[in-house]
Amino acid sequence: MENLISIVEIPVTDFSRAVTFYQSILGIKIEEMEMDDVKMGVFPSHGETVNVVLASGKDYQPATSGALIYLNAGNDLKPVLDKISKNGGKVILPKTAISPEMGFFALFMDTEGNKLGLHSAY
Numbered sequence: 001m002e003n004l005i006s007i008v009e010i011p012v013t014d015f016s017r018a019v020t021f022y023q024s025i026l027g028i029k030i031e032e033m034e035m036d037d038v039k040m041g042v043f044p045s046h047g048e049t050v051n052v053v054l055a056s057g058k059d060y061q062p063a064t065s066g067a068l069i070y071l072n073a074g075n076d077l078k079p080v081l082d083k084i085s086k087n088g089g090k091v092i093l094p095k096t097a098i099s100p101e102m103g104f105f106a107l108f109m110d111t112e113g114n115k116l117g118l119h120s121a122y
Contacts, residue, residue, distance in 0.1 A: 002049050003049045003050055005050050006049065006050065007050070007051045007052075008050065008051070008052045008053070008069055009053050009054075009055040009060070010053070010069065010110075010114055010116070011055055011056070011060035011061055011062050011063065011112070011114065012041075012055065012056045012060065012112045012114075013056065013061075014112065015039045015041065015056040017112070018056070018110065018111060019032065019041045019054060020087075021087050021088055021089060022041070022054065024087045025080055025083040025084055025087055025089070026043075026071070029044065030054065031044075036057075037057050038056065038057035039056040039057065040053050040054065041053065052069075052071070062112040062113035063114060063115070064109070065115075068107075070105065070117035070118065070119045071116060072120075073118040074120060075120060075122050076120050076122045077095055077105070077106055077119065077120035078095055081094070081095060081108070089110050089111055090109040091108050093106055093107040103121040103122065104120050104121075104122065105119050105120075106118045
């Protein structure tokens with residue numbers, strides 16, 4: 001087993017707005033699909049074992065507490081962080097050093113009311 005985490009679902013209320021937000025800040029193309037009564041936006045995985053999905057349905061409610069998801073922002077999270085406010089999100093904690101070995105992190109609120117983090121090596 002390479003990774004203990006397999007799928008991460010980010011709950012959203014306005015599916016189109018959330019897709020636009022994440023595509024804009026991360027520079028990715030999100031694949032849209034439906035499964036039963038749930039709209040899903042699948043982030044590109046590039047062969048990775050963890051899949052990130054935007055999920056919109058009656059059982060999905062955005063949250064600011066509970067498990068915190070950190071998205072990989074590449075080598076430097078600052079360019080991604082700079083796009084958050086411009087695209088309707090809110091920076092909660094700016095780029096902050098963890099340690100030389102563990103890199104940096106930041107916290108933000110997305111357009112749907114979810115609290116998430118970013119992580120980068122530099």
